[in-house]
Amino acid sequence: MCMGENGRVSLDEVAESRRVAVLGAGSWGTTFAKILADGGSRVSIWARRPEVAREIMQSHRNSDYLPGINLPLGIDASSMLPEVLAGAQQVYLSVPSQSLRENLRIVRELIPERVPVVSLMKGVEKGTRYRMSEVIAQELDIAPERIAVVSGPNLALEIAKQQPTAAVVSSSSLETASAVALAARNPYFRSFVNTDVVGTEFGGVLKNLIAVAIGIVDGVGYGENTKASIITRGLVEMTDFAVAFGALPETMSGLAGLGDLIATCESPLSRNNTAGRLLGQGYDYHAVIAQMNQTAEGITSVAPILELAAERGVEMPIVSQVAEVLAGTLDPRDIAPHLTTDTDVPQGE
Ligand SMILES: NC(=O)C1=CN([C@@H]2O[C@H](COP(=O)(O)OP(=O)(O)OC[C@H]3O[C@@H](n4cnc5c(N)ncnc54)[C@H](O)[C@@H]3O)[C@@H](O)[C@H]2O)C=CC1
Ligand SMILES: O=C(CO)COP(=O)(O)O
Structure with missing residues (x-):
C-alpha cells in the first residue's frame, strides 16, 4: 500500500x-x-x-x-x-x-x-x-x-x-x-x-418455504397457535433435511436457521411471507407472481427442495402442503403443521 x-x-x-x-x-x-x-x-x-x-x-x-x-x-x-x-x-x-x-x-x-x-x-x-x-x-x-x-x-x-x-x-x-x-x-x-456451508445455505433456502406457509395461514386468518406450531415443526423439517445433506444440526438453531426463520415468518417485509399471504387470501399462483415486484425465492425453491427430500427419504409435510397450495390442489384453509392424511398413531415430537 x-x-x-x-x-x-x-x-x-x-x-x-x-x-x-x-x-x-x-x-x-x-x-x-x-x-x-x-x-x-x-x-x-x-x-x-x-x-x-x-x-x-x-x-x-x-x-x-x-x-x-x-x-x-x-x-x-x-x-x-x-x-x-x-x-x-x-x-x-x-x-x-x-x-x-x-x-x-x-x-x-x-x-x-x-x-x-x-x-x-x-x-x-x-x-x-x-x-x-x-x-x-x-x-x-x-x-x-x-x-x-x-x-x-x-x-x-x-x-x-x-x-x-x-x-x-x-x-x-x-x-x-x-x-x-x-x-x-x-x-x-x-x-x-x-x-458449515451446507447448513448455512440450506437454512436460508428452507426458512423461505416455512415463511410461505406462515403467510398462507396468516392470509387465511389463523392465529398464533397455528403459526407457532408451523414454525416449530418447520424447524424440525429444516433440520431433518439439512442434516440429511451433511449439515450440522446446530447450524439450524443458529442465525442461518432459527434466526432467519423467526425474522422471515414474523415480518410483513418478507416477500416470501407476503406471497404466502396472497395465496392464503385466495389468489392463485399466477396472480401472486403478477403482484410480486421483488424476488420471492421460496416459490421457485419448493419443487427442487421436495425432489431433494425425496432422494434422501426426508419427510417434509409443511413444505409439501405449500407445494399443493401453489398447485391449487390444497385449500389454504386446510394447511396444517401435520399432514391431515397422517396415520392415527401418535408420533414422537
Ligand atoms: N431482500 C432481502 O431482505 C434479502 C434477500 N436475500 C437474497 O438476495 C437475493 C437477491 O434478492 P433481492 O435483492 O432481495 O431481490 P430484488 O428483487 O430486490 O432484486 C433483484 C435484483 O436482481 C435483478 N435481476 C432480476 N433478474 C435478473 C437477471 N436475470 N440477471 C441479473 N439481474 C437480475 C433485478 O433487476 C434486481 O436488481 C435473493 O436470493 C434473496 O433471497 C438475502 C437476504 C435478505
Ligand atoms: O432472507 C430474508 C431475510 O433474512 C428476506 O426474506 P424475503 O426474501 O422473504 O424478503
Whole structure:
C-alpha cells in the first residue's frame, strides 16, 4: 500500500485497498453494498438497468428497492461489468437464484484471480437442484475455499435503516469466511463465521418455504397457535433435511436457521411471507407472481427442495402442503403443521 504525502496511509488509500464489487442492485445487493461501505470498503455495484446505476451515482439512492434510504458516498454503481469488477478484492453476488448461472457465464473472465466470491442468495437452482455455492464452483471452476455464503435474519430494509443485526459468513476455509466477515461488519452489522456451508445455505433456502406457509395461514386468518406450531415443526423439517445433506444440526438453531426463520415468518417485509399471504387470501399462483415486484425465492425453491427430500427419504409435510397450495390442489384453509392424511398413531415430537 502506498503512503500519503505525509508518510501516513490516508483513509482513501485504505478504502482503495478494500475495493469490493457487488453484482445485483436489488434490495439485498444495495443494502449489502451499504453494509460494506459503512465498514470501510470502497464498493462498486453492478446494476442491470443503467437508470438504477445512474440514480445510485447521482442521487445516492435506489428508490425502487430502498425507498427513503440515503446510500453512503463510498458506493459507485455502473451497468458495465468490467468497470465494476476491475481491481475488486472480494466479489459479492446478489441476483435472483435462477439467474445466477447465466450471469456467471457473462462475468467468468472478469472476476479477478484468487479473490473470494460470496453468495448473498437464498435459493436452489431448478433442474440441477444445486445450492448457489455449487453453481458458483461449477461455473467459475474455482476451489471451494474461495467461496463463501452469507445468511441470517437479514431483512434488507431494516438493515438499510441501520437497525442492529447479525449474520453468519460460511466457507469451507475459515480464512476466507473471516476475511469476508471482517469486510461485512460495521457498528450496526456483525458477521459471525462458521464452516458449515451446507447448513448455512440450506437454512436460508428452507426458512423461505416455512415463511410461505406462515403467510398462507396468516392470509387465511389463523392465529398464533397455528403459526407457532408451523414454525416449530418447520424447524424440525429444516433440520431433518439439512442434516440429511451433511449439515450440522446446530447450524439450524443458529442465525442461518432459527434466526432467519423467526425474522422471515414474523415480518410483513418478507416477500416470501407476503406471497404466502396472497395465496392464503385466495389468489392463485399466477396472480401472486403478477403482484410480486421483488424476488420471492421460496416459490421457485419448493419443487427442487421436495425432489431433494425425496432422494434422501426426508419427510417434509409443511413444505409439501405449500407445494399443493401453489398447485391449487390444497385449500389454504386446510394447511396444517401435520399432514391431515397422517396415520392415527401418535408420533414422537
Ligand atoms: N431482500 C432481502 O431482505 C434479502 C434477500 N436475500 C437474497 O438476495 C437475493 C437477491 O434478492 P433481492 O435483492 O432481495 O431481490 P430484488 O428483487 O430486490 O432484486 C433483484 C435484483 O436482481 C435483478 N435481476 C432480476 N433478474 C435478473 C437477471 N436475470 N440477471 C441479473 N439481474 C437480475 C433485478 O433487476 C434486481 O436488481 C435473493 O436470493 C434473496 O433471497 C438475502 C437476504 C435478505
Ligand atoms: O432472507 C430474508 C431475510 O433474512 C428476506 O426474506 P424475503 O426474501 O422473504 O424478503
